[in-house]
Amino acid sequence: MKARFSAWLVVVLGALLLLQTAWQKSPTWDETGYFGLGAYLLKTGNWDVPASCSHPPLAFYLHSLPVFAYPVDWSPWHYPEGGAQDLGFLRSADLRRGNALLLDANYDGERLFFFCRASAVVLFGLLALVLYRWGCQLRGPQGGLLALLLLSFCPNTLAHASLINTDFVFEATFALAAYAFYFLLLRPSPWRLAGAAVSLGLALGSKLSALVLLPGLGLALAWFLVFASPEQRQQLEGMCWWPRVGVWGQSAALYLWVVLGGGLVLWALYGFQLEPYLLTLRSQMGDLDAGHEAYLMGEYSTQGWWYYYPVALLIKTPVPVLVLGGWGLWQVMRDRSRWAALGLLIWPPLLLAGLFVAGGKDIGLRYLLPVYPFLFLLAVNVLPASGTQGWRGWRAWLLMLCCLWHAGGTLRNHPDHLAYFNELVGGPDQGYRYLVDSNLDWGQDLKGLKAYMDQRGIVRLKLSYFGTVDPALYGLQYEWLPSFYLPAPLDARALLPTTGLIAISATNLVGVYMGGYGQERDLFRWLRSYEPVARIGHSIFLYDIPER
Incomplete structure (x- = not known):
């Protein structure tokens, strides 16, 4: 009896850690494209939209059941005819669709997203x-x-x-x-x-x-x-x-x-x-x-x-x-x-x-x-x-x-489990020297960055973000820096090196996906010589670069 009670206690504690993490972390890279996908597949029985042929459907089904309890606008799921015959289209991720679900004014998109995670x-x-x-x-x-x-x-x-x-x-x-x-x-x-x-x-x-x-x-x-x-x-x-x-x-x-x-x-x-x-x-x-x-x-x-x-x-x-x-x-x-x-x-x-x-x-x-x-x-x-x-x-x-x-x-x-590295390499703060992307930084700390800004009265900063969620979800004001994937505003004129308060995702800092901006992977090499003033969830580094 004692062992069973202890077992229940351990499982409940693990579930609570899971749920708290799900609430505190922002959508990661793939989640924006997968959000609500299973509901569409169950509703229509059609595999004719982006990401529908990226993986088998069980996970999509499980994570989409709460969507049916919300007044979701299905118009973002309508695409021009002919896409269903294009494998590149079916395996891609429509990030605008996911952000539209998150930002829909008819319901609390962040809460719906949490319920889908919590399933x-x-x-x-x-x-x-x-x-x-x-x-x-x-x-x-x-x-x-x-x-x-x-x-x-x-x-x-x-x-x-x-x-x-x-x-x-x-x-x-x-x-x-x-x-x-x-x-x-x-x-x-x-x-x-x-x-x-x-x-x-x-x-x-x-x-x-x-x-x-x-x-x-x-x-x-x-x-x-x-x-x-x-x-x-x-x-x-x-x-x-x-x-x-x-x-x-x-x-x-x-x-x-x-x-x-x-x-x-x-x-x-x-x-x-x-x-x-x-x-x-x-x-x-x-x-x-x-x-x-x-x-x-x-x-x-x-x-x-x-x-x-x-x-x-x-x-x-x-x-x-x-x-x-x-x-x-x-x-x-x-x-x-x-x-x-x-x-x-x-x-x-x-x-x-x-x-x-x-x-x-x-x-x-x-x-x-x-x-x-x-x-x-x-x-x-x-x-x-x-x-x-x-x-x-x-x-x-x-x-x-x-x-x-x-x-x-x-x-x-806790709750920075995605960024976990063990003591053999010095823990999570040293993780970016060894691995990035979903091993450390998958875009999960944008919400934490906004909380950090609010606590310190920071209204605006320069941002290079590795993620797919729209910062507007958290009301985060920023000046765009070259990012993967955060799109550049029409008036963006990023001149590097730059000064001021800079938030950069670890994946962008090491430059693994930044070749599209020229300079191969050295776009932010100049920034690596500075020491960050803060680390948000071990995945977003905050620098305060003085004017010269």
Whole structure:
């Protein structure tokens, strides 16, 4: 009873951190284009507007349900005929449409935006339930509690669970699909087979990279059969639909039923249409071929580095999670009796990580977000099989230290979870030296900048903003400086270097996307020699440059 109460307490605290972050942070880069998209898809059943073929639709649906409770003007969703045949049009983001929804005078656009963000708290609760049950199966109630603690104070999960985006939805459904398949292998039944199929379909409907689950679950199944106990193999044989093919044949049939059922669920998410999914596949393949501007430790590339994601994982994951995850893996490897369960903790996240390490599209750690639940579950294995009762000595003290360090570090940085960097690189203030974009600065602190200005009586400043939301949403007055993407006013005449009070996003400061303004990436090099007078959420730097 005590463990369950503690589990509830930890989850509620994590949900509150998520909701507070969702309210305090301004819309990030992708959110402006995704805002309300799912409502349009559900309302019309048509994939004929910008961003509709950028990703599968599950996240769009989830984050758009509150839109139906508001008097939304649908006119921004009407486009000239012919666009639906242009893949470039369907994969693009209409930022004017999103800003029109935010600035509509008929309702409080900021409040609607918060409700759309907050809808992810339901999925956060589902992910918490999955990790608690899985942790309990591995190491009892204490194992479930440890998994919840690591989840609820994970800065990367909190950051993306508070946004209108696909990344956290993918994290949750990826873990759900793996757990449902694991649950099916432990105690096969038709109902668990259906649950595994639905869970796989939801994951496939959240992001195209969920396709790695198909080989991932297959490899995990083979691993399970190799290392399963005789009792576990006998339970699989108990399904006995085709007794003559043996346990391997029956398991293969079980896997195929899960995959077919998952495909049916995915088809249903598209309203039983195939073409939108194929267009989305083509869209993503085009992105891979085109490459992507990336920044890593002072270097720039469009083709990426094989070590980008390992470095990002190393410096943006809390140190205690790395310690506990490595310790837990070592404990599992020492005990062969635990190896049957190891396959589903290893193969799906390993294949996902391998996909992006080899892919050359270095966008951000958010692409590896589904790895974290499996890392938490590996960490659970540091506990002895009998639970923490009678567990003494350095192991207990190390576990307690890691838990306090993990929770304390996240609370200290709240609500700036997106900008989190661990102590190995000096924390969030040093993050811009290593990574930018969605790893640090995704436009989330414009609201914080306006609050800073109001507190200090600052009426106007010079602004170079990396983001897509219109500063008019917050009544922010500014003189435009070259930005990505903030459009220039018609009378803009930016002369650089300049003086006065300057607010600049970290991504623009390092210049990763600023080549369009000339001088390649050195447009703001002159500003880097000054020390900022303030940092807003670690992502917007404020400089006060004196007149010469």
